[in-house]
Amino acid sequence: MSVKDQIITKLTAAFSPAQLEVTDDSHHHAGHSGNPDGKGETHFSIKMISAAFSGKGRIERHRMVNNLLAQELKDGIHALAISVRAPDEAGS
Numbered sequence: 001m002s003v004k005d006q007i008i009t010k011l012t013a014a015f016s017p018a019q020l021e022v023t024d025d026s027h028h029h030a031g032h033s034g035n036p037d038g039k040g041e042t043h044f045s046i047k048m049i050s051a052a053f054s055g056k057g058r059i060e061r062h063r064m065v066n067n068l069l070a071q072e073l074k075d076g077i078h079a080l081a082i083s084v085r086a087p088d089e090a091g092s
Helices: 003-015 058-068 071-075
Strands: 019-025 043-049 079-087
Touching: 003 019, 003 058, 003 071, 019 058, 058 071, 058 079
Parallel strands: 043 079
Antiparallel strands: 019 043
16 A cells, blocks of 8 residues: 555545645655655655644644554655645635
C-alpha cells in the first residue's frame, strides 16, 4: 500500500471526513531536503472537512492529524501541509 493510501485509510477511519483530499506533492521537492533521491512519497498536503474538528482550535486539529500519522512521519514523510475544517466552516 502506498503512503498516500495509508494516510487516506487512517484519516478516513479516525475522522469520518465529509470531504478528504490527500495530495502527494513530492515531485515539487525532488532533490530537496527530505526527498534528495526524488523517489517521492515524502511531501503531502491534506485538505479535510470533518465533524471531529468542531469546537477545536487550529493547533489542536493539527495535533490530532500529526498524532494519527506519527508512524508515517517517523518512517519518511518529511513535510505535511494540513488544512482541516469543521463542516460549519466549509465555506470559509
